[in-house]
Amino acid sequence: METTKQEEARHLQPHIIILPGPGLGHLIPFTELAKRLALHHNFSITFIIPTDEDTPVEVRISLTVNRSLPSPRRALVGTNFSIGSSSCSCTRICALVVDLFSLSAIDVAKEFGIPSYVFYPTTATCFSLVLHMPELDKIYPGEYRDSPEPIELPGCFLLHGKDLMDPVQDRKGKAYKRLLQIRDRYNSAQGILINSFMDLEPGPIRALKVSRVLSLKPPVYPVGPLVQGSGIISSRGSVLFVSFGSGGTLSQKQLNELAFGLEMSEERFLWAVRSPNEFAAFCGRTKEKGLVVASWAPQIQVLSHGATGGFLTHCGWNSDLESIVHGVSLIAWPLLVKVGENGLVGKEEVARLAKGLIGGEEGKGLGLKMKDLKGAAARALRGDGSSVKALAEVAHRWSSSNVQK
Structure with missing residues (x-):
């Protein structure tokens, strides 16, 4: 049984509540953040994961979080919060960490006097673009893809309108x-954590930290790359x-072109595709060079394997960071x-x-x-690395807070 001292220590342990957006692309980096907080800074973590499948794709994530807000509110009400208490019978709630799609949960944190932070699981460049959207909306009269002039953001490479994300x-x-x-909602947070690091995006991060882009009030902490794996392979093979x-x-049609292209390249490959049975003839012709697997492959294990020499990817930020690591x-x-031509x-x-990529x-x-x-x-993830220092600074702020429940 738990002794009195063990119980007191558990209650005194700083506690973080995390509310990610739905989907693996958001859950994975939040999980890695939680692991580092638990292992290196002695935090305990509660995850609240929203779920909802009956909304349009374009707004599903944000609506899912909004519809899920009663759940964390009920949970917090049931824990009988008090602020500034020093009682050992209280669990120390230090912060609520939300996703870029979970900004509405900041209002819940305010109800209970809990400091709120945003973890932005993608690039500093993308975050800078979001911050500038209201300003860009006034400058550009038509669709961005039709603009002949590139978009210039502080510290960022020039961006062409046609290359901006679909939304x-x-x-x-x-x-x-x-x-x-949602742009102004970021100013309601006490801090912004970004899944990137200084040497990867020096210009955008410096602009966000030093210039406080467009009156951004909370400080910015680059704490990435938050990915699985250690990246200890010293040499690379020749499998794509x-x-x-x-x-x-x-x-x-695009899948067919991809299959023919892989065959024409004569390079070795590992291809994860949802319906491999549709490519039976292709698999037969390329069985000496390639392997097609159904739907999913263990990406971390593949990227960390010495035989892997390249990665054809959809450019999700998790995949990009895993490739870098x-x-x-x-x-x-x-x-x-x-x-491509006409999207193909x-x-x-x-x-x-x-x-x-493989042989040239x-x-x-x-x-x-x-x-x-x-x-x-x-280097960013070493003991004196920039991202380690940034996360340690945030952890210190959280550990020093007085919110109790």
Whole structure:
């Protein structure tokens, strides 16, 4: 049985409540954040995971969180909060950490006097773009994809309108209007954690931290890369890993072009595809060079394997960071922007890119660049690394808070 001292220690342990957005792409980095807080800073963690399947894709995530708000509110009401108490019978609630799609939960935190923080699980560049959306909305009269001039953000590379993510491309859509509405919600938080690191995005992060972009009030903490795996492989093989994530989809015509391109490249490959039975003939022709697996492959294990020499990816930020940590060069195939002629990437282009990455001079150059980024990521996560220091600063702020329940 738990002794009195053990019980007192458990109640005194600083506690964090985490509310991620639905979907693996958001849950995975939040889980990695929780693991580091628990292992390195002695926090206990409660996850509240929203679920809802009956809403349109464009607004499903935000609506799911909004519909789930009564659940954390009921849980908090049931715990009889008091603020500033020093009683050992109280569990120390230090902060509520929310997702970029969970900003409405900040209001719940305010009800109970709990400090709220936002964990932004993607890039500092993307966060800067979101912060600038109201300003850009006034400057550009038409759709961004039709703008002849690139978009310039503090510290960022020039962005072409046609390359912006899908929700930004339809200015009459619900997703775009929500982006405009939520911008000021970030100022209601006490801090912003970003899943990136200084050496990867020095310009955007410096602008966010130093310039306080567009009156952004809370401090910004780059705490990434928050991914699984250690990235200890020192050399790379010649297998191309092809995967489009848990939610990525391609048309049947595009899948056929991809299959023909892989075959034409004559490079070795591992392809995770949802319906491999539709490619029985292709599998037969390429059985000496490639392997097709159904729906899912253990991505961390594949990227950390020495035989993997490249990754054709949908450009989800988790996949990008995992590739960096493990030093695997990328062929970028973003699914949230239009690519190729009429939105179709031909087999010739697939073959050219695969051969160039795995066996060409371009691939060797990319490999050297990825090796540098891998080293930078490792340095950020060392004991005196920039991301370790940033997370330690946040953890200290949380540990010093007085909110009790």
